[in-house]
Amino acid sequence: MDISLLSSLTAIHYDEGNLAFLKASLLHFDCGIQLQCTSGEGILSTGAQQFHLHKMSELIFWEGSIMQLIEASDDFHVRFLLYPKKLFLQAAISLDTTYFNYMREFPQYNHEEESWKNISLWMNMGQLLFTQPPSAFSERLELNFLQGMLMWIFSSIPDTYVSVAESYTRKQLLFHKFMHLIHEHAAQMHQVSFYAGQLCISPRYLHEITETYSNGKTPKALIDEQLTAELKVLLNNPALSIAEIASLCQFPDSSYLSRFFKKNTGISPKEYRTQKQP
Structure with a gap:
């Protein structure tokens, strides 16, 4: 294709x-x-x-x-x-x-x-x-x-x-709604409070739900997983600089993005791009 x-x-x-x-x-x-x-x-x-x-x-x-x-x-x-x-x-x-x-x-x-x-x-x-x-x-x-x-x-x-x-129980339905929300918004919205607000529940209750239905993962861990995946897709586009990606994903600056990416992947954005080059 x-x-x-x-x-x-x-x-x-x-x-x-x-x-x-x-x-x-x-x-x-x-x-x-x-x-x-x-x-x-x-x-x-x-x-x-x-x-x-x-x-x-x-x-x-x-x-x-x-x-x-x-x-x-x-x-x-x-x-x-x-x-x-x-x-x-x-x-x-x-x-x-x-x-x-x-x-x-x-x-x-x-x-x-x-x-x-x-x-x-x-x-x-x-x-x-x-x-x-x-x-x-x-x-x-x-x-x-x-x-x-x-x-x-x-x-x-x-x-x-x-x-x-x-x-489904109410908690299961809320979990499905939460996963849909991070699928849609994680590239720009990184805070647990945003998703809890969208679901009209407390961050503490959201934490309880995700730990139950995602093998112990926290809401923040799931948000960060989705955000990391979104960053990988953007880094695959050589036309975008790391500074531009940081701006698109609502990071304060490129160094903040680099620290986040390395924490979640073990390598820097530049190293990731080097690995993906033919």
Whole structure:
């Protein structure tokens, strides 16, 4: 796959394979991604969070993400569609944001036979439509396809949402919300108090939740893991100076960023860049 598409996508793109291009380092998808595992197993990392994919599992990030393939079986294979952000906003404008919030907090879905058969039909349609040369109707086809698929997916969410809400405790639901928040904001917001405020709970209660559901990790540790992953992606862009990255990620200066990065990786940002050079 041409990885330049991840930052310059202008039309829906269909692809499939073993995601080998995600093994070397974290990559930033500046677009939506809908990914279906058709065989084997793999573990995808988005920074502080990991997703274990297996046959009939689906992972969706409508507004982009950073991703890296941590490990995969020899028979690991996925099909995926990439969606430009502009198109997604056009298609989603008339749909209930409650359902989008649910899918942001629970981006992975493990299908049963019937739902897998149905969602695979949509992927087949995507393959048919978006592996052909552009035509006069391409833009209309893209919008109609995405709107139709979103409506179909959301028609099944109310029952799913109810079952999830009933099976999870309040602490578990808060933990999922917290992980979504750091996925979205960790590059700029580094303080535990911000996330506790967004969840309307105390930092102490958030600390209790994360220790319970993340193998003893503190909220700050999870925030720092996500921030470190975001920094690695930015450092992979040679056009950005370390000072510019520090500014983008709300560090007081580049020396502060360097101390943070070395504390969490064992090497300086400059050393990291040297290692990544061909």
